[in-house]
Amino acid sequence: MTNLGAGVRCVTGPAAAAAYVQEARLQRGVARRLATLWRCTMANRLPPGPRLDLGGGAGALALALASKGCPPLEVVDCSVSLLRLATGLQVRPWNLERRLPVAEPALLASNFALHWLSQPLVSLDQWCQALRSGGQLLLAVPTSGSFTSWRQAAHQAAVPWTGLPLPSAQQLQEVLATHLQLHHCSLLQRRQGWPSALAFFRHLKRSDLTGGASGRLGPGELRRLDRCWPRGLQGRVTVEWEVLMVVGEKSRGVVVPP
Numbered sequence: 001m002t003n004l005g006a007g008v009r010c011v012t013g014p015a016a017a018a019a020y021v022q023e024a025r026l027q028r029g030v031a032r033r034l035a036t037l038w039r040c041t042m043a044n045r046l047p048p049g050p051r052l053d054l055g056g057g058a059g060a061l062a063l064a065l066a067s068k069g070c071p072p073l074e075v076v077d078c079s080v081s082l083l084r085l086a087t088g089l090q091v092r093p094w095n096l097e098r099r100l101p102v103a104e105p106a107l108l109a110s111n112f113a114l115h116w117l118s119q120p121l122v123s124l125d126q127w128c129q130a131l132r133s134g135g136q137l138l139l140a141v142p143t144s145g146s147f148t149s150w151r152q153a154a155h156q157a158a159v160p161w162t163g164l165p166l167p168s169a170q171q172l173q174e175v176l177a178t179h180l181q182l183h184h185c186s187l188l189q190r191r192q193g194w195p196s197a198l199a200f201f202r203h204l205k206r207s208d209l210t211g212g213a214s215g216r217l218g219p220g221e222l223r224r225l226d227r228c229w230p231r232g233l234q235g236r237v238t239v240e241w242e243v244l245m246v247v248g249e250k251s252r253g254v255v256v257p258p
């Protein structure tokens, strides 16, 4: 991996990047949904200027937006291996813990990436501030209402919660409301079933969403967690996702005649 600075948590090699692309069905589905929302709300009012897919990986959101008629986005990500898979897209290796790579962007889009940053609320605030007048923000980010069954099982089994800390939807919305007019803001709920806790953790590890949540639990802890995990259809462990979906626009400044 190219060294883009300290504290960067990124997919490291070509094999991990390819595994992510294979596993990331939920992310691709949400990207398509976000692109459709954009098409229905703000497609006809995109101002000129830089357009970025932040933490864009292999470019799922940039591609989904292109399929809805959006002019090309540049995919910005710290994982060079993932960027190599963004075929046909303009890419830029970049650590988003730093400032944005362009000034006054016209469109900032980000799918399942903000929660990876060390201070999601601060980064979101910076993104909104950076937008040019009339600039657009498209955001999908998993929030703290996710993984309720996993949390419940961890509590009952008295094992540590090993998931990635997720930002609260309410706090994110407070930041957004300070800067943007929101054309769409909703919480998408998704429920998945996995054969076992271990199968779910293997999926997380391959899709590199939590840096491998099972790695920090011993075999005994994993067995206890699995036993306590609420079951759904056919005895599968239930995994809930809560994803904040936002389509917003920075108000256009009033032009005062000279």
Ligand SMILES: C[S@@+](CC[C@H](N)C(=O)[O-])C[C@H]1O[C@@H](n2cnc3c(N)ncnc32)[C@H](O)[C@@H]1O
Binding pocket: 008, 009, 010, 011, 024, 027, 028, 031, 054, 055, 056, 057, 058, 059, 060, 061, 076, 077, 078, 079, 082, 094, 095, 096, 097, 110, 111, 112, 113, 116, 117, 208, 209
């Ligand atoms: C779950 S993936 C989502 C990728 C893509 N947006 C999608 O929808 O498939 C999270 C992405 O955030 C990127 N990422 C995490 N931390 C980052 C950072 N500090 N700077 C830039 N990218 C980062 C990862 O490399 C990865 O591509």
